[in-house]
Amino acid sequence: MATGNQTQDRQGLTLIAPPFLYAVLVMAAPLLTIVAYSFLKDGYLTVIREFTLENYRAVWADPIFHKIMLRSLGVAGLVTLVTVALAFPVAYFLSFVVDPRKKSMWLFLITIPFWTSYLIRVFLWKVILGYNGVVNSGLKSLGIIEQPLSFLLYNVNSMVMTLAHAYAPFAILPIYIALEKIDRSLLEAGRDLGESRAMTFWRVTLPLAMPGVVAASLIVFIPTIGDYVTPALIGGGKIPMIANMIQSQMLDQDNRPMGSALAVTAMLIVAAISLIFMAMNRRFLKVRQ
Amino acid sequence: MKPGAGLRAYALLYLLFLYAPILLLPVFAFNSGTIIAFPLKGFTTQWFTQMFENASLRQALGNSLTIAVSSSIFATCLGIFAARASTRFDFPGKGPVMGLIMLPLVLPEIIVSISLLVVLLSLGVQLTVLTVILGHTLICMPYATVILSTAFNSLDRSLEEAAYDLGETRWSAFRLVILPLVMPGIISSLLMSFTISLDEFIIAFFLAGNEPTLPTYIYSQLRFPKQIPMIMALGTMLVVLSVILLTVAEYFRRRGIAKTGATDSGGFL
Numbered sequence: 001m002a003t004g005n006q007t008q009d010r011q012g013l014t015l016i017a018p019p020f021l022y023a024v025l026v027m028a029a030p031l032l033t034i035v036a037y038s039f040l041k042d043g044y045l046t047v048i049r050e051f052t053l054e055n056y057r058a059v060w061a062d063p064i065f066h067k068i069m070l071r072s073l074g075v076a077g078l079v080t081l082v083t084v085a086l087a088f089p090v091a092y093f094l095s096f097v098v099d100p101r102k103k104s105m106w107l108f109l110i111t112i113p114f115w116t117s118y119l120i121r122v123f124l125w126k127v128i129l130g131y132n133g134v135v136n137s138g139l140k141s142l143g144i145i146e147q148p149l150s151f152l153l154y155n156v157n158s159m160v161m162t163l164a165h166a167y168a169p170f171a172i173l174p175i176y177i178a179l180e181k182i183d184r185s186l187l188e189a190g191r192d193l194g195e196s197r198a199m200t201f202w203r204v205t206l207p208l209a210m211p212g213v214v215a216a217s218l219i220v221f222i223p224t225i226g227d228y229v230t231p232a233l234i235g236g237g238k239i240p241m242i243a244n245m246i247q248s249q250m251l252d253q254d255n256r257p258m259g260s261a262l263a264v265t266a267m268l269i270v271a272a273i274s275l276i277f278m279a280m281n282r283r284f285l286k287v288r289q
Numbered sequence: 290m291k292p293g294a295g296l297r298a299y300a301l302l303y304l305l306f307l308y309a310p311i312l313l314l315p316v317f318a319f320n321s322g323t324i325i326a327f328p329l330k331g332f333t334t335q336w337f338t339q340m341f342e343n344a345s346l347r348q349a350l351g352n353s354l355t356i357a358v359s360s361s362i363f364a365t366c367l368g369i370f371a372a373r374a375s376t377r378f379d380f381p382g383k384g385p386v387m388g389l390i391m392l393p394l395v396l397p398e399i400i401v402s403i404s405l406l407v408v409l410l411s412l413g414v415q416l417t418v419l420t421v422i423l424g425h426t427l428i429c430m431p432y433a434t435v436i437l438s439t440a441f442n443s444l445d446r447s448l449e450e451a452a453y454d455l456g457e458t459r460w461s462a463f464r465l466v467i468l469p470l471v472m473p474g475i476i477s478s479l480l481m482s483f484t485i486s487l488d489e490f491i492i493a494f495f496l497a498g499n500e501p502t503l504p505t506y507i508y509s510q511l512r513f514p515k516q517i518p519m520i521m522a523l524g525t526m527l528v529v530l531s532v533i534l535l536t537v538a539e540y541f542r543r544r545g546i547a548k549t550g551a552t553d554s555g556g557f558l
Binding site for chain 1: 293296297299300303304306307308310311313314317324325326327328366367368370371373374375377378379380381383386387389390392393395396397398399400401403404405406407408411423424426427430434481484485487488490491504507508511517520524527528531532535539543
């Protein structure tokens with residue numbers, strides 16, 4: 001069957017070639033270019049082709065970078081925690097309580113807001129929390145407050161809230177899938193062996209759901225840390241996150257090597273954190289059914 | 290109390306939290322007050338009229354439609370190749386290759402768009418609608434691949450073999466047997482990609498040059514308080530359109546699953 005396998009291989013490779021080449025040309029090659037730029041020198045409006053580690057040295061020595069990177073990590077971490085904690089009971093409800101015939105309707109309802117314009121959803125929070133916004137004017141017309149509350153918008157809390165809302169459906173699906181995979185007889189076994197409902201959840205359900213929780217955390221954490229719109233709109237442009245800093249270096253200041261070094265450093269930090277997070281949960285991830 | 294009643298109440302509250310901001314869109318799109326605040330004034334459709342009379346908005350709509358139609362077709366074509374290859378064949382390096390194709394799902398869009406922008410600028414490529422299509426095709430491709438993989442996965446391989454035995458060539462078997470069976474998946478993938486592209490902001494913001502798309506037009510108007518009611522009207526239209534498209538996509542996805550006799554495992558992802 002050696003020849004059979006070879007034709008199989010060839011057919012598979014021929015088929016996969018167009019999407020693979022597209023991903024290489026439009027994504028991988030630009031990413032490698034960024035990596036290459038990060039080791040080059042910046043001349044005014046040009047890039048000097050000379051190897052240097054100066055950009056990385058400058059990034060790591062920059063107190064603004066430290067501040068913005070820590071803020072981005074803090075915001076993304078908090079958003080992840082809030083999103084996953086709020087999503088878990090919903091995923092549990094979907095998997096264990098909802099009538100199987102109604103499951104896809106529930107999933108559909110939960111995913112719709114996720115597909116509707118992200119920009120509009122973020123902007124709506126600005127409208128809701130603003131000085132003359134929905135919350136303030138609502139409270140005022142009800143006579144609860146006299147002066148608008150100014151602490152609602154343009155701070156880290158409102159950014160966390162907006163992002164947690166925007167990424168909420170992201171967290172439900174992976175957890176739901178992990179819960180669906182759990183063999184229900186394991187839970188019965190737990191109960192039969194005298195564990196209480198809560199203990200069965202703690203010792204059987206939760207460990208088996210952990211791969212989903214880990215996936216959900218990463219799926220929320222990685223895009224939120226690179227979010228550009230929320231700091232610009234909800235943070236009022238004065239509380240930048242790392243994406244805004246990269247954009248400003250690359251375009252406003254036109255320092256591509258420096259912007260590239262920033263982007264690569266941020267990606268490495270995110271990758272390292274993701275790997276550490278997965279390693280911390282490796283005893284759960286090893287469980288295969 | 291029924292078991293799970295507390296959970297059900299929580300899930301309903303959660304849904305309300307998810308939908309609450311979106312539900313404000315139509316409320317203020319039809320409100321005659323010029324600022325987005327309570328108490329509501331009267332009922333009006335003037336923001337919709339203003340929207341339809343706006344020339345730059347029409348241009349943005351035209352651009353958005355061009356981009357969304359092209360990207361959804363390209364992404365779905367590439368997705369067909371990827372889904373067919375990954376469900377039917379084993380080939381060396383399959384894991385990493387599929388990983389690369391699915392990578393745009395997790396890569397922050399800012400990284401995708403900035404790196405692509407830098408390359409395009411240094412190649413001297415003019416930023417137009419075409420460059421946005423390039424980016425949107427890339428980010429729609431993983432979604433198309435996932436949807437189509439489900440469609441191809443539920444195919445019975447013996448149908449294809451029967452077609453070969455009856456003298457069809459590889460291509461005619463694909464066209465006459467496989468394609469009609471995965472058609473619901475293809476339509477679902479086209480609609481999903483269209484919706485993603487229509488709503489996408491970051492890539493359009495960086496790669497469109499001076500060409501507005503609907504989201505970048507909205508972004509540019511957010512600075513002007515006078516324009517906000519019209520943006521609420523536009524947002525209402527966009528959300529209604531997305532929901533319709535998604536519902537149709539979901540209908541086709543389910544029909545595809547029913548056609549091949551598999552059971553529905555739910556959800557797009």
